[in-house]
Amino acid sequence: MTAHRIGFLVWPGTKALTLALAEEALSVARQVHPEVSYERVVLHAETADAAADTPANAGDWRLPGQPWSAAGLEGLHKLFLLADEPPGPISAGLGSALKQLVRSGCMIGGLSAGVYPLAQLGLLDGYRAAVHWRWQDDFSERFPKAIATSHLFDWDRDRMTACGGLSVLDLLLAVLARDHGAELAGAVSEELVVERIREGGERQRIPLQNRLGSSHPKLTQAVLLMEANIEEPLTTDEIAQHVCVSRRQLERIFKQYLNRVPSQYYLELRLNKARQMLMQTSKSIIQIGLSCGFSSGPHFSSAYRNFFGATPREDRNQRRSNSPFELSSVPAERG
Known part of the structure; x- marks a missing residue:
């Protein structure tokens, strides 16, 4: 069976939890049903001003993975952009590579503040995007062509977005359901002791x-x-x-x-x-x-x-x- 290649493009300063939630859903799916095969690729993004985006203690520890490259992006079926805070401008090389990846048929998504680089590239124009309540006003003002929602996650055609936190797990369960059926998604949620599978259209709980x-x-x-x-x-x-x-x-x-x-x-x-x-x-x-x-x-x-x-x-x-x-x-x- 050919492995389904899923990539995670991580911005500087992203916390381990965001990536861990997504990877854990895929890992448990393999444990529950060994025939489910995902090849996971973790790449690190760069911005036009990488130094400004890198926290002072970034040298102490960073998420695993390799610097992004055109070869690393090649052949991906799905790619998720991860950021915990809105990043700065994307480098020209990375922006061009991401647009080419979408043209090749890759499904692309943003987790938490990962919606920002997608919107910067115009890849959310005319698409629904789940945006964390803290950033909704800012995001809507900066990217009026994107349709910002208060949903936990949105899956609009070939774009996937999750507002952050546990909604990342909700979106990955939806991916498993779409790829392999609702029974597998239910089995993974039970294994992870998830109380229930939340639908994307449910609204974020705002303070x-x-x-x-x-x-x-x-x-x-x-x-x-x-x-x-x-x-x-x-x-x-x-x-x-x-x-x-x-x-x-x-x-x-x-x-x-x-x-x-x-x-x-x-x-x-x-x-x-x-x-x-x-x-x-x-x-x-x-x-x-x-x-x-x-x-x-x-x-x-x-x-x-x-x-x-x-x-x-x-x-x-x-x-x-x-x-x-x-x-x-x-x-x-x-x-």
């Missing part, structure tokens, strides 16, 4: 202050209370009492910073939680509705349809039919 766009202490306290009381929602009066403001003052704060009243924000919070459970658990629709604070099935279904434009059952069935991980999807609803 509360960043999600709210405000550090107002009373607003933060109120939202934390809401998030802690999903199954048995508090009234607006109860929330105001807990955060030590009047109901009217609380409504003014929500209107000023979130452009909605507390009850509306709370409802959206519960509906988003319900949608997450629909896609990630095998609980029945009525169980999910009750656990998210809705008094009855019709009440839950009506509120869900008004907000998302589809009933819970329609949304679940649609997502399941589009998922590449059929074996891990929830069972069909009865009735």
